[in-house]
Amino acid sequence: MTTRLNPITTPRHELRAEKARRNKEAALDAFIGKKAEIDEMLARLQALSDDHFNAHPDEVNWGHVGTLEHYASLLKRITDSAFGEGEHAD
Numbered sequence: 001m002t003t004r005l006n007p008i009t010t011p012r013h014e015l016r017a018e019k020a021r022r023n024k025e026a027a028l029d030a031f032i033g034k035k036a037e038i039d040e041m042l043a044r045l046q047a048l049s050d051d052h053f054n055a056h057p058d059e060v061n062w063g064h065v066g067t068l069e070h071y072a073s074l075l076k077r078i079t080d081s082a083f084g085e086g087e088h089a090d
Helices: 014-048 062-083
Strands: none
Touching: none
């Protein structure tokens, strides 16, 4: 439990500093949550890739290729954005 400052008796600069601290803490919590979400998605994708995207070699057809092309294009958009490449290059 956090103690709130009394807005009547606390100087404004202390109130602003406390609000900024709480805001920064909330942002860090949200960041950690989103990172965990991404880590889980990456782990699931890696496991699916390790299993050859559930495709048996004797059953692979151009539909499978199209599906992987779609996945690759979506991932490329993400990596281009994350690394400043492609359309996100300076």
